[in-house]
Amino acid sequence: xxxxISAAISPNTAIxxxxxxxxxxxxxxxxxxxKRSNLDSKFVGRREKKKGLVGVVVASAxxxxxxxxxxxxxNFTGFPFPLGPFxxxxxxxxxxxxxxxxxxxxxxxxxxxSVSTNIRMTVIKLKSGGLWIHAPIAPTKECIQxxxxxxxxxxxxxxxxxxxxxxxxxxxxxxxxxxxxxWVAPRQxxxxxxxxxxxxxxxxxxALKDEDDSTPWVDEIEQKVLSSPEVGIGPxxxxxxxxxxxxxxxxxxxxxxxxxxxxxxxxxESLLAAAKNGLAVKLLSKxxxxxxxxxxxxxxxxxxxxxxxxxxxxxxxxSNLLEPTASxxxxxxxxxxxxxxxxxxxxxxxxxxxxxxxxxxxxxxxxRIIPAHFAAPINAGRSEFLAAFAxxxxxxxxxxxxxxxxxxxxxxxxxxxxxxxPPDDMxxxxxxxxxxxxxxxxxxxxxxxxx
Numbered sequence: 001x002x003x004x005i006s007a008a009i010s011p012n013t014a015i016x017x018x019x020x021x022x023x024x025x026x027x028x029x030x031x032x033x034x035k036r037s038n039l040d041s042k043f044v045g046r047r048e049k050k051k052g053l054v055g056v057v058v059a060s061a062x063x064x065x066x067x068x069x070x071x072x073x074x075n076f077t078g079f080p081f082p083l084g085p086f087x088x089x090x091x092x093x094x095x096x097x098x099x100x101x102x103x104x105x106x107x108x109x110x111x112x113x114s115v116s117t118n119i120r121m122t123v124i125k126l127k128s129g130g131l132w133i134h135a136p137i138a139p140t141k142e143c144i145q146x147x148x149x150x151x152x153x154x155x156x157x158x159x160x161x162x163x164x165x166x167x168x169x170x171x172x173x174x175x176x177x178x179x180x181x182x183w184v185a186p187r188q189x190x191x192x193x194x195x196x197x198x199x200x201x202x203x204x205x206x207a208l209k210d211e212d213d214s215t216p217w218v219d220e221i222e223q224k225v226l227s228s229p230e231v232g233i234g235p236x237x238x239x240x241x242x243x244x245x246x247x248x249x250x251x252x253x254x255x256x257x258x259x260x261x262x263x264x265x266x267x268x269e270s271l272l273a274a275a276k277n278g279l280a281v282k283l284l285s286k287x288x289x290x291x292x293x294x295x296x297x298x299x300x301x302x303x304x305x306x307x308x309x310x311x312x313x314x315x316x317x318x319s320n321l322l323e324p325t326a327s328x329x330x331x332x333x334x335x336x337x338x339x340x341x342x343x344x345x346x347x348x349x350x351x352x353x354x355x356x357x358x359x360x361x362x363x364x365x366x367x368r369i370i371p372a373h374f375a376a377p378i379n380a381g382r383s384e385f386l387a388a389f390a391x392x393x394x395x396x397x398x399x400x401x402x403x404x405x406x407x408x409x410x411x412x413x414x415x416x417x418x419x420x421x422p423p424d425d426m427x428x429x430x431x432x433x434x435x436x437x438x439x440x441x442x443x444x445x446x447x448x449x450x451x
Contacts, residue, residue: 070141171201317428
């Protein structure tokens with residue numbers, strides 16, 4: 001979710017990067033910071049029937065019990081918002097498509113706040129028997145062990161975006177697999193100094209090209225690049241991929257599906273910290289009396305913490321953190337474009353985004369979507385994907401109407417409710433956007449139609 005803010009107002013990378021993984025013995029000496037262990041269990045999403053979105057199923061199966069060993073990892077990167085956890089990262093692995101696609105997840109916190117979400121690495125086994133890795137995460141000993149358990153060599157490591165939350169782990173991760181070829185999204189940049197990729201430990205990389213038919217994986221995985229003009233201090237770049245055999249669409253931040261319950265990788269400590277009635281809750285309580293009772297560890301408080309996290313991630317300053325359930329209910333269990341990405345990025349370059357979305361839905365008959373955050377895999381196809389981007393039609397009017405088929409046009413029209421955002425929650429984000437436009441930090445609109 002940092003991608004939109006990065007493109008508009010905040011940095012893409014850190015000036016100083018120290019990503020060090022330690023053996024489990026070092027972790028034990030230092031005592032660790034989280035003793036949470038993930039129980040070996042299975043979570044299978046139920047078929048949901050929501051207004052504007054029918055039949056989206058979120059399925060995840062936990063493969064193994066994760067111990068506390070090998071999770072120590074130092075990470076103080078991302079100016080001015082370093083990304084935590086700073087010393088400890090738990091990794092979970094799930095099998096999304098049998099013997100073909102695996103999802104690796106870690107907790108990702110915004111600086112020293114109590115706001116966390118999950119960050120996801122997707123691993124695909126190619127016909128060659130090697131592994132194709134999308135958006136690497138922190139290469140802790142535990143994470144690398146989980147990759148090695150797949151009993152296949154890592155052939156390709158892919159950075160699908162410019163965003164620092166994904167970029168910072170490519171160098172450290174690639175050093176664990178020195179024979180792998182590194183591929184990066186085009187037009188990489190950093191702020192306040194535009195540094196070369198080598199500064200971040202990314203060597204021997206090759207640029208990902210739009211609809212490139214010369215990649216080693218072209219017979220199995222296709223790609224389409226969204227490369228926008230600068231919407232603020234830099235361009236927004238994201239590469240979408242389509243795995244043909246499983247009919248899976250891989251994106252980074254383009255769409256999300258917020259699950260009702262928190263991802264398994266987010267610790268109970270983080271959830272309970274978010275459930276506390278701190279300063280943010282007092283400021284965003286609609287003037288109601290805020291109790292200062294201690295937070296007891298139970299499912300109710302863990303759920304409250306998750307709902308507060310989500311609303312802060314999506315809106316920056318939601319209207320009511322004291323009672324988050326109503327707004328959370330409107331934003332969860334459906335495929336949407338994040339309000340931040342919509343407001344600060346996609347609304348600035350609607351023609352570029354429409355080109356990209358239409359090419360994806362026209363050429364790729366996908367039936368599941370795997371984003372880099374929140375729930376995955378999402379059992380959704382072209383109709384639901386178009387519905388999530390219905391706001392583009394309102395921005396473009398009749399200037400740019402090119403739907404792949406009448407059925408998808410109807411699905412998009414009927415799915416406008418899927419992109420509905422509570423107006424009260426949007427006020428802070430809208431005010432921020434107006435301020436950034438007024439001071440010239442963000443452009444009001446950018447003509448970006450593909451020629």
